[in-house]
Amino acid sequence: MTYEALFEQILTKRSYLCVGLDTDIKKIPSHLLKEQDPIFAFNKQIIDATAEYCVSYKPNIAFYEALGAKGWESLQKTIEYIPKSHFTIADAKRGDIGNTSGLYARTFFDPKSSGLDFDAVTVAPYMGSDSVLPFLEFEEKWVILLALTSNAGSSDFQRLKTENGALFEEVLRISQTWAGADRMIYVVGATQTQDIAHIRTIAPAHFLLVPGVGAQGGNLEEVSRFGMNKSCGLLVNASRSIIYAGNGVDFALHAGLEAKKLQEEMSVYLDKYLTA
Numbered sequence: 001m002t003y004e005a006l007f008e009q010i011l012t013k014r015s016y017l018c019v020g021l022d023t024d025i026k027k028i029p030s031h032l033l034k035e036q037d038p039i040f041a042f043n044k045q046i047i048d049a050t051a052e053y054c055v056s057y058k059p060n061i062a063f064y065e066a067l068g069a070k071g072w073e074s075l076q077k078t079i080e081y082i083p084k085s086h087f088t089i090a091d092a093k094r095g096d097i098g099n100t101s102g103l104y105a106r107t108f109f110d111p112k113s114s115g116l117d118f119d120a121v122t123v124a125p126y127m128g129s130d131s132v133l134p135f136l137e138f139e140e141k142w143v144i145l146l147a148l149t150s151n152a153g154s155s156d157f158q159r160l161k162t163e164n165g166a167l168f169e170e171v172l173r174i175s176q177t178w179a180g181a182d183r184m185i186y187v188v189g190a191t192q193t194q195d196i197a198h199i200r201t202i203a204p205a206h207f208l209l210v211p212g213v214g215a216q217g218g219n220l221e222e223v224s225r226f227g228m229n230k231s232c233g234l235l236v237n238a239s240r241s242i243i244y245a246g247n248g249v250d251f252a253l254h255a256g257l258e259a260k261k262l263q264e265e266m267s268v269y270l271d272k273y274l275t276a
């Protein structure tokens with residue numbers, strides 16, 4: 001999906017919501033456990049209930065890998081089921097020496113090799129350019145680079161001072177020499193709103209993937225006020241607060257209502273903060 005097509009979807013849906021498919025076999029409603037593929041059965045109903053309120057889905061790969069071959073099968077079925085209008089993110093946080101990164105890229109971007117065809121994959125920046133560039137060899141696919149993550153430990157390294165500011169600022173600056181806003185997105189936690197306005201001065205045009213609203217307590221209004229640019233430039237993720245909003249046979253109904261609530265709030269912020 002292109003930058004323009006993503007923005008178009010945001011305007012059409014009046015939403016910049018990314019639903020996180022962090023589907024935990026231990027947390028899904030018990031009636032689904034009799035299904036042949038409980039994870040896919042859960043995801044299918046979540047997608048049906050939320051697709052009209054979001055523009056993106058982000059399965060966190062850990063939840064699937066942990067189940068071995070069956071988990072990969074559920075992931076593949078899920079990705080095939082997501083409507084093509086939605087931007088798909090493999091939250092895998094990969095990155096290694098170049099030839100290994102090339103194989104990670106094939107895993108998520110080459111359906112002939114792996115059966116998976118995501119639009120984007122999250123990548124850790126700390127092994128440098130040769131660990132990231134192999135992902136960019138796939139046309140029309142995106143790298144989502146970890147910049148300032150939502151967890152408390154983000155300050156252990158990401159905020160370390162360099163002669164040009166904090167390390168995460170250097171990640172933002174240097175990585176812009178590898179790819180432009182049409183192929184690169186940055187992860188900035190919703191718990192880091194005090195830094196978002198400054199991040200916008202370093203990366204004014206890029207989309208930011210913002211996890212941390214909902215279960216982690218990030219503030220959607222502040223994220224939108226400080227982070228929105230003239231193409232919206234935000235994909236705000238919520239996982240647990242949506243997919244586990246209910247736990248009975250009507251779990252998908254509750255997930256849909258939770259997604260709708262966020263979409264309606266986003267619609268207000270698009271009117272208020274989308275810069276001309």
Ligand SMILES: O=c1ccn([C@@H]2O[C@H](COP(=O)(O)O)[C@@H](O)[C@H]2O)c(=O)[nH]1
Binds near residue numbers: 091149213215237240
């Ligand atoms: O900085 C980061 C980067 C990634 N994540 C991931 O996003 C979701 C958040 O889930 P919630 O249930 O909405 O808290 C999850 O997959 C994380 O691994 C993040 O939280 N922070």
